[in-house]
Structure formats: structure tokens, C-alpha cells
Amino acid sequence: MLTALDKKLLQEIADLHGEPPGAFNIRKDGQGIERRSLEGIEINPKQDQPGIDVQVASGKEGTVHIPVILTETDLSDLVYNTIDIGEGSDITLVAGCGIHNPGSGNAQHDGIHEIRVRRGARLVYTEKHFGEGDQGGKRVLNPKTVLFIEEGAYAELELVQIRGVDQTSRVTEAEVEAGGRLVMYERLLTDGEQTADSDILVKLMGEESAARIISRSVAQGSSSQKFYPRLLAYGPGRGHVECDSIIMDRATVRSVPEIWAENADAELVHEAAIGKIAGEQLIKLMALGLTEEEAEEAIISGFLK
Amino acid sequence: MLSLQNINLELEVEERRVPILNDVNLEFEAGKMYALTGPNGSGKSSVARVAMGIYRQTAGQVVYNGEDVSDLGISERARKGIGYAFQHPPRFKGMPVKDMLEMAFKYSDGYNCQVLRDIGLCPDDYLERTLDNSLSGGEIKRIEIATLLAQNPKVRIFDEPEAGIDLWSFEQLIDVIGSSHREDTTTVVISHQEKILNMVDEIILIRDGTVSMRGSREEIWPQIKESAECACRNSCRLEGEIYADCPR
Numbered sequence: 363m364l365t366a367l368d369k370k371l372l373q374e375i376a377d378l379h380g381e382p383p384g385a386f387n388i389r390k391d392g393q394g395i396e397r398r399s400l401e402g403i404e405i406n407p408k409q410d411q412p413g414i415d416v417q418v419a420s421g422k423e424g425t426v427h428i429p430v431i432l433t434e435t436d437l438s439d440l441v442y443n444t445i446d447i448g449e450g451s452d453i454t455l456v457a458g459c460g461i462h463n464p465g466s467g468n469a470q471h472d473g474i475h476e477i478r479v480r481r482g483a484r485l486v487y488t489e490k491h492f493g494e495g496d497q498g499g500k501r502v503l504n505p506k507t508v509l510f511i512e513e514g515a516y517a518e519l520e521l522v523q524i525r526g527v528d529q530t531s532r533v534t535e536a537e538v539e540a541g542g543r544l545v546m547y548e549r550l551l552t553d554g555e556q557t558a559d560s561d562i563l564v565k566l567m568g569e570e571s572a573a574r575i576i577s578r579s580v581a582q583g584s585s586s587q588k589f590y591p592r593l594l595a596y597g598p599g600r601g602h603v604e605c606d607s608i609i610m611d612r613a614t615v616r617s618v619p620e621i622w623a624e625n626a627d628a629e630l631v632h633e634a635a636i637g638k639i640a641g642e643q644l645i646k647l648m649a650l651g652l653t654e655e656e657a658e659e660a661i662i663s664g665f666l667k
Numbered sequence: 668m669l670s671l672q673n674i675n676l677e678l679e680v681e682e683r684r685v686p687i688l689n690d691v692n693l694e695f696e697a698g699k700m701y702a703l704t705g706p707n708g709s710g711k712s713s714v715a716r717v718a719m720g721i722y723r724q725t726a727g728q729v730v731y732n733g734e735d736v737s738d739l740g741i742s743e744r745a746r747k748g749i750g751y752a753f754q755h756p757p758r759f760k761g762m763p764v765k766d767m768l769e770m771a772f773k774y775s776d777g778y779n780c781q782v783l784r785d786i787g788l789c790p791d792d793y794l795e796r797t798l799d800n801s802l803s804g805g806e807i808k809r810i811e812i813a814t815l816l817a818q819n820p821k822v823r824i825f826d827e828p829e830a831g832i833d834l835w836s837f838e839q840l841i842d843v844i845g846s847s848h849r850e851d852t853t854t855v856v857i858s859h860q861e862k863i864l865n866m867v868d869e870i871i872l873i874r875d876g877t878v879s880m881r882g883s884r885e886e887i888w889p890q891i892k893e894s895a896e897c898a899c900r901n902s903c904r905l906e907g908e909i910y911a912d913c914p915r
Contacts, residue, residue: 642753646753647770648741649719650814652770654742660762660766661762664759664761667762
């Protein structure tokens with residue numbers, strides 16, 4: 363039975379109002395509490411370690427929700443999920459973690475996802491993080507996502523964390539086979555004393571494999587962020603890394619993109635920028651009647667859109 | 668409607684105070700169209716920026732509808748009815764055109780599609796586009812004009828609206844500025860384009876940071892002809908006639 367707080371967290375991270383449509387698994391405070399499999403989309407708890415196996419049959423279309431919520435303090439939840447998207451399937455997978463830390467201890471979730479997108483399949487994966495709590499307990503999230511994108515498959519990742527999470531260390535790894543494509547959007551906003559690290563390693567394995575990594579972040583207060591997106595081409599692949607950060611107040615941002623080719627036909631590009639909100643941007647919006655604070659908010663929300 | 672009284676402006680440039688405007692006195696009446704013209708660097712944009720509150724004058728007053736607005740910020744002046752289309756509009760990563768127009772409409776009423784159509788952009792193609800480097804200079808400039816049309820302020824200041832706009836839309840631009848002008852609005856266009864100078868009620872010549880002359884096109888044009896005309900004008904002439912469709 364979902365409480366009002368559970369529902370609020372689910373809405374924040376997965377836009378859910380009550381029970382999700384399609385197949386789902388809801389994990390709360392270290393336990394699976396509700397689960398539904400459908401024909402061709404099987405969700406089963408792992409026998410040997412915490413976590414689930416999601417098995418999608420070939421040629422299947424549908425939506426799978428696997429949100430995690432934490433509502434207790436002094437809790438560390440580690441979970442291993444294995445997701446297998448069958449050949450030619452078209453799946454939207456909504457993960458994400460919402461933490462309501464009611465006390466002064468830490469509430470931590472480390473989610474390790476291994477995802478295989480088989481030949482010709484298409485996966486849209488979203489992972490939103492949300493944290494709240496006013497008793498001083500930290501909200502900590504350390505997701506690790508490992509992706510295998512087979513020949514001709516497509517994966518789109520949207521990783522979002524806007525405020526509320528005190529500490530995050532994110533690892534994303536992907537291997538993209540011939541003709542496979544990966545598009546990854548990362549959007550991050552930290553404030554106060556929050557820290558966020560993101561390590562990305564994408565390997566373009568075969569001919570015509572392609573990847574695009576678009577990372578946008580805003581660092582406010584005394585928060586700090588580090589980005590290490592790496593793009594490696596073993597074959598004639600194409601890749602583009604774009605890291606763009608708005609820095610404010612006393613925040614710090616480090617951005618270290620790396621591109622690495624081991625084939626003369628590879629084409630890799632990286633762009634990285636860190637800068638404050640331009641004065642002319644604020645003036646333009648204020649000249650439309652917005653206050654300075656409203657103008658700043660509009661610029662940031664557009665940037666993180 | 669709007670008057671600038673004894674305006675002096677100094678700006679800090681490389682840690683030095685540089686005089687920009689010197690004793691500028693201007694009165695803009697409702698229902699009239701004005702052109703601010705003059706050589707590059709003469710202070711035309713600075714006049715507009717002082718009116719909008721972007722630059723704070725070192726001395727003098729800005730009076731709007733009888734109220735001294737000298738101490739009001741940019742946002743407050745905008746909400747009272749002063750509007751300014753930038754000469755070089757900034758770009759915004761991630762922000763769709765639609766959002767910008769909606770912010771402009773916040774204190775007026777109207778709808779997005781019409782203002783885009785008015786400046787010759789297909790709304791369907793542009794509402795979802797983002798205001799970043801994917802738009803050309805001309806497109807950004809046209810959207811800037813659409814934004815001021817959307818805002819629909821009582822005092823409208825267009826800062827070199829024709830800059831970067833192609834010939835076809837230049838004609839359309841003049842039409843839309845003219846046709847959107849009302850009895851209760853004041854339109855000020857910073858420009859040295861002959862066609863724009865032709866459409867206004869009064870031309871104000873700014874030179875060396877001060878108002879050097881006010882008058883009709885016939886009076887002012889000979890004064891600025893040389894600096895306004897294109898240096899390559901002769902290459903566009905054929906037997907004395909201009910054969911390229913030159914907007915100048």
C-alpha cells in the first residue's frame with residue numbers, strides 16, 4: 363500500500379499518479395513492495411542479491427517503471443538490476459530514485475544497472491533523482507549504469523538531478539556495437555554544499571557506431587561538480603561530447619572531456635564551456651518586465667530543459 | 668510621454684570614466700514616430716539604454732508620463748510601458764522561442780503565432796526552435812523584433828532593427844513597425860537607413876554624445892548622407908541608377 367509520501371516521491375521522479383501503467387517494480391526502503399509483469403515483459407527478484415531482472419522478449423513495445431523510494435533515515439540501500447531488451451523491441455524504461463530523509467542520519471541508494479539493448483531494439487531510459495528532508499540527514503545517490511548497445515540498436519538516456527541530493531557519484535559506461543547509437547542527456551543542478559561527480563565512458567566498438575553526450579549543469583551556492591566524459595572509438599565511429607555549465611555564487615565546476623580514437627576513420631568532437639549567466643541575458647528578460655530573480659530562474663530552467 | 672532631461676552619462680571603460688552622453692534633452696510625444704540617427708559611436712544606443720534603465724545616468728532625469736522614473740530599475744520601467752529591442756540580442760541556450768514570446772506577452776495580450784508571422788517567420792517552424800547558435804543573426808534579430816511587438820509597450824525603442832536582416836524582410840520590417848504604431852504609442856527607431864528616416868515624424872541627430880540637430884528628413888539627411896551611405900555604393904550603380912535593391 364502506497365502512502366501519500368510514497369505517491370509524492372513517485373510523482374517527483376517518474377511523473378506517476380498512483381500505480382504505473384505497464385510493467386513495474388516499486389522498491390521502498392530496501393524492499394520490493396509492488397510488482398507487475400506483463401506478457402513478454404517479465405520482472406523477477408534476483409535470488410542471490412538484492413535487485414531485479416527485467417526480461418523483455420523480442421519485438422515487444424511498452425513501458426516499464428522501476429522506481430526506488432527511500433523514506434527512512436540511517437538507511438543504505440544497494441541494488442543490482444539487470445535489464446535485457448529483446449531484439450527489435452521498443453521500450454521506455456523509467457527508473458529514478460526519490461529520497462525523503464526524515465532524520466539526521468544518511469539515506470543512501472546505490473543502484474547498479476546493467477542494460478543490454480539487443481539488435482535493432484530501441485530503449486528510452488529516464489532516471490530522475492529527487493531528495494528532500496529538513497532534519498539535516500544527507501541524501502546520497504550513487505548510480506552506476508552499464509549499457510551494451512548491440513548492432514543497429516538505439517538507446518537514449520536522460521539523467522536528471524535538480525537540487526535536493528547532497529552527494530552523488532554517477533558512473534555511466536556504454537559499449538556501442540556497429541550501427542548502434544547512443545544519445546545521452548545529463549542535467550544537473552546543485553546548490554548549498556552539494557557535490558556531484560559524473561564519470562562517463564562510452565566505447566564505440568564498430569563501424570557506423572555513434573554517440574552523443576550532452577551534459578548541462580548549473581552549480582549554485584558553494585556546491586561543486588566534476589565531469590569526466592570520455593569517448594573512445596576503436597573503429598570508424600562518430601561521437602560528440604558537449605559539456606556546458608553555468609557557474610554561480612561560490613560554486614566550483616571541473617569539466618574534463620576526453621576523446622580518444624584508435625582508428626583513422628573515427629570522428630570525435632568535444633566541446634566544454636563553463637561560464638556565468640551573461641549580463642545581457644538578464645537585462646533582456648528584465649526589459650520584458652521580469653525581476654532579476656525571475657530572469658535568472660527563466661534562464662536556468664531553459665538551460666536545463 | 669517620455670522625456671530625457673539634462674542627461675549626462677559616464678561609463679567605466681577599462682577602469683576609466685568615459686563621458687558618453689552630454690546634456691541630452693529629448694521629448695518624445697505619444698502618437699509620433701522618431702528616428703535617432705548619427706555616426707557610429709555617437710551615443711544613440713546609450714540614449715535608448717538610459718531610457719530603459721539599463722544605464723544609469725550620471726546626471727539628469729528620465730520622466731515617463733509625468734513621473735520621474737530615474738530611480739526605477741529595468742523591470743519596473745518595462746512594466747510601466749517602456750520597451751527596447753536590442754541591437755545585438757543575446758542568445759539563450761535551451762530556451763525555445765515560444766517561452767521568450769510568452770514572457771513578452773506576460774504584461775500584454777496577444778498570441779505567439781501572429782507576431783512571428785508579422786516578421787516573416789513561419790510560427791510552426793520557429794516556436795519550438797531554441798534561441799541559441801542554431802539560429803542565424805537575421806533570425807535572432809527578427810525574433811527580437813517580434814518580442815517587442817509581443818510586449819506591445821507604450822514606448823517602443825527599436826535599436827537598428829534592420830541590422831543583419833535581408834532585403835525582402837527589410838521592407839516587411841518597415842511595414843510592421845509602421846502598421847503597429849498607434850495613436851497612444853511612441854515609436855523610436857535607431858537607424859541611419861534612408862527608408863526608415865522617410866517614415867518618421869521627426870529625426871534626431873546625435874553626434875558626440877549630444878543632440879546636434881532635430882528636424883525633418885529634408886533637413887537632416889544631407890548632414891548624415893555621407894556616413895549613412897554605403898562605401899561601395901558606386902559599385903551598385905548603373906548609368907547613375909542603383910540597380911541592386913539597396914535598402915540604404
